[in-house]
Amino acid sequence: MTLVLKLFISVLILIVITVPWFYTAEASPVDEGLPNWFIYSLFMSVVFSLFISYAIGRFWDQLAGENSMDSDPDKKD
Amino acid sequence: MEKGIFILDSTGIAVVIVYLILLIIIGLAGRFARKENSLDDFYLGGRNLGIIVLLLTLYATQYSGNTLFGFSGSAYRNGFWFLLSVTFMMAVIAGYLLFAPRLYYLSRHKRYLTTSDFIQDRYNFRPLSILVSLIGIVALCNFILSNLKAIGLFVESGSANISMAQGVITFAFIVVLYETLGGMRSVAWTDVLQGLVLFVGCLLIFGVIIFKLDGLHVLTVNLREVRPEFWNPPTFDQKLSWLSSILIVGFGISLYPQAIQRIYAAKSKSVLKRSLQVMVFLPIVTTLFMLTVGWVGAAKIPDLGKEASDTITVQMLNFIITEVPHLQVLLIVFVAAVFAAIMSTVDSSLLSISSSITKDIYAPLRPHSSQAELTLFGKLISWMLMAAMTVLALITQDTIWRLIEIKLELLIQIAPAIFLGIHTKKVCAVPVFAGLIVGTAITLLYVIAIKLGSDIPVRPFGIHAGLWGLIVNLAIIGLGSFLKNESPDGEKLT
Numbered sequence: 390m391t392l393v394l395k396l397f398i399s400v401l402i403l404i405v406i407t408v409p410w411f412y413t414a415e416a417s418p419v420d421e422g423l424p425n426w427f428i429y430s431l432f433m434s435v436v437f438s439l440f441i442s443y444a445i446g447r448f449w450d451q452l453a454g455e456n457s458m459d460s461d462p463d464k465k466d
Numbered sequence: 467m468e469k470g471i472f473i474l475d476s477t478g479i480a481v482v483i484v485y486l487i488l489l490i491i492i493g494l495a496g497r498f499a500r501k502e503n504s505l506d507d508f509y510l511g512g513r514n515l516g517i518i519v520l521l522l523t524l525y526a527t528q529y530s531g532n533t534l535f536g537f538s539g540s541a542y543r544n545g546f547w548f549l550l551s552v553t554f555m556m557a558v559i560a561g562y563l564l565f566a567p568r569l570y571y572l573s574r575h576k577r578y579l580t581t582s583d584f585i586q587d588r589y590n591f592r593p594l595s596i597l598v599s600l601i602g603i604v605a606l607c608n609f610i611l612s613n614l615k616a617i618g619l620f621v622e623s624g625s626a627n628i629s630m631a632q633g634v635i636t637f638a639f640i641v642v643l644y645e646t647l648g649g650m651r652s653v654a655w656t657d658v659l660q661g662l663v664l665f666v667g668c669l670l671i672f673g674v675i676i677f678k679l680d681g682l683h684v685l686t687v688n689l690r691e692v693r694p695e696f697w698n699p700p701t702f703d704q705k706l707s708w709l710s711s712i713l714i715v716g717f718g719i720s721l722y723p724q725a726i727q728r729i730y731a732a733k734s735k736s737v738l739k740r741s742l743q744v745m746v747f748l749p750i751v752t753t754l755f756m757l758t759v760g761w762v763g764a765a766k767i768p769d770l771g772k773e774a775s776d777t778i779t780v781q782m783l784n785f786i787i788t789e790v791p792h793l794q795v796l797l798i799v800f801v802a803a804v805f806a807a808i809m810s811t812v813d814s815s816l817l818s819i820s821s822s823i824t825k826d827i828y829a830p831l832r833p834h835s836s837q838a839e840l841t842l843f844g845k846l847i848s849w850m851l852m853a854a855m856t857v858l859a860l861i862t863q864d865t866i867w868r869l870i871e872i873k874l875e876l877l878i879q880i881a882p883a884i885f886l887g888i889h890t891k892k893v894c895a896v897p898v899f900a901g902l903i904v905g906t907a908i909t910l911l912y913v914i915a916i917k918l919g920s921d922i923p924v925r926p927f928g929i930h931a932g933l934w935g936l937i938v939n940l941a942i943i944g945l946g947s948f949l950k951n952e953s954p955d956g957e958k959l960t
Contacts, residue, residue, distance in 0.1 A: 391889070393564060396563065396564065397564060400557075400563070400564070402554070404557060404560075404709070404712050404713070404716070405709060407553045407712070408705050408708045408709050408712075409548075409699060409705070410705055412699040412700075413699055414911050416731060416926070422686050423546070423685065423686060424546055424699065425514065425699045426546075426699045426700070427546045427549060428844075429863055430549055430550075431552070431891065434549075434552050434553045434556060435750070435751075436558075436914075437556055437560075438556045438559075438746045438747055438750075440748075441559050441560050441563055441746045442559075442743045442746050442747070444563055444745075445562075445563055445742050445743050446739065446743060447558075447733070448567075449567045449739050450567070450768075450835065452564075452567035452568060453567035453568050453571040453735070454564070454567075454568055455860065456897065461589045
């Protein structure tokens with residue numbers, strides 16, 4: 390599996406889990422403060438942003454393919 | 467309009483006039499800094515944007531009048547569910563992660579100017595690159611439209627005696643003036659000022675709401691009394707729609723032609739990397755803060771109708787200065803932020819459309835045109851386009867959020883051509899072209915059917931029509947490329 394595919398799948402999974410799938414009206418009694426599902430989703434969004442920031446720093450050069458064998462931008466198919 | 471205190475009183479208007487004059491001066495400075503009369507210099511600022519300029523121009527371009535009005539308006543109507551907008555603004559940067567590194571690298575070697583330059587270089591199929599260009603143009607026209615509409619609504623509801631038409635015409639004129647003075651350099655430099663003002667403005671209004679209006683108490687106690695349904699977890703359909711919105715908007719925004727041009731315009735790889743690493747956190751201090759305005763607004767000013775709810779931001783400003791009059795001077799900074807957000811987005815979109823029409827459509831028809839002639843043609847396009855958009859902004863009836871969605875549902879259709887085109891040689895031109903046509907047609911037909919009053923859901927099964935179009939688009943590309951099997955091996959293009 391290529392790096393970009395791994396990253397794409399990671400991004401998709403993280404996006405999917407930012408949605409509060411497991412919170413339902415029955416399972417989320419209204420207490421005080423903000424809704425639990427809101428806090429969960431906000432927290433997961435922060436995790437998502439941390440991952441993206443890390444991935445940009447860590448994998449940029451590999452994604453750019455600057456050093457790979459087929460990186461020559463003038464090479465034709 | 468009912469009588470009351472308005473944020474755009476004589477002091478507010480004076481500040482706005484000074485601000486607009488500043489923008490024109492910066493635009494002039496961009497003009498004098500021009501190094502040559504070429505498309506590269508005019509549309510990409512000589513590919514020399516440093517970290518501060520690039521970060522702030524990306525920020526000012528990505529956050530627009532839609533953020534300040536559309537998002538808060540939607541938060542007002544939909545409640546905490548609209549938290550999804552924070553995630554999709556982060557997903558934009560995830561989109562960049564997947565294609566910007568390679569695209570930037572290629573653009574340095576191949577001197578791309580527009581998105582279509584990459585498409586033409588990768589697929590060598592003119593109908594495809596023209597179609598990508600046309601979709602970008604239509605999407606950006608929609609973007610300009612929604613932003614001009616936002617500025618008109620703001621001016622009209624924030625002042626006692628300025629009409630929407632006066633607001634739209636004045637701001638459209640100023641934007642097209644400084645944009646045609648210095649192109650990308652003027653636009654990026656004005657974006658520095660506009661980005662700073664936008665950032666400070668969002669911090670300010672959030673701070674005022676939390677500390678002066680006891681925002682946390684309003685959010686957790688008062689709001690529940692007025693809108694208890696906000697506390698209900700989203701239904702399954704809403705969750706699907708949540709996911710669909712993140713995918714459509716997040717990846718759609720990353721494909722904005724003007725954002726791609728900023729990738730090309732970065733001075734270096736590290737400048738671009740650092741800018742994006744910061745950008746991913748900005749939804750927390752921009753989008754989330756504006757959503758808070760909408761939620762607190764729902765408690766403080768309930769019962770606004772659908773269209774009026776798009777003015778909740780300005781209604782809250784008027785409300786705050788009525789409650790706490792001595793804050794008016796501070797809140798005028800937010801007024802400037804509103805203009806900054808809108809103008810920076812409109813100028814970038816305008817520049818991008820102008821470059822697409824000039825480089826992708828006009829230049830191939832007139833191959834012997836000089837760079838100066840092409841640049842002049844691009845400027846004329848900007849003026850004509852802005853005139854048309856001004857008229858449309860005054861007559862369109864859609865809510866701002868709906869206009870954003872339509873634009874992105876179209877734009878997302880070019881995602882496979884770019885994402886797959888960058889990372890694999892296995893997709894070929896004709897299936898990509900066919901997929902793009904069918905995906906776009908599905909999206910457009912659906913939007914038109916709803917416009918004509920058809921009794922079909924806006925989002926079938928909670929998923930945007932654009933995403934259904936994208937699924938068909940991808941299926942056609944997959945099947946077509948498999949059958950054609952032109953390039954069975956290899957990973958990267960060119």
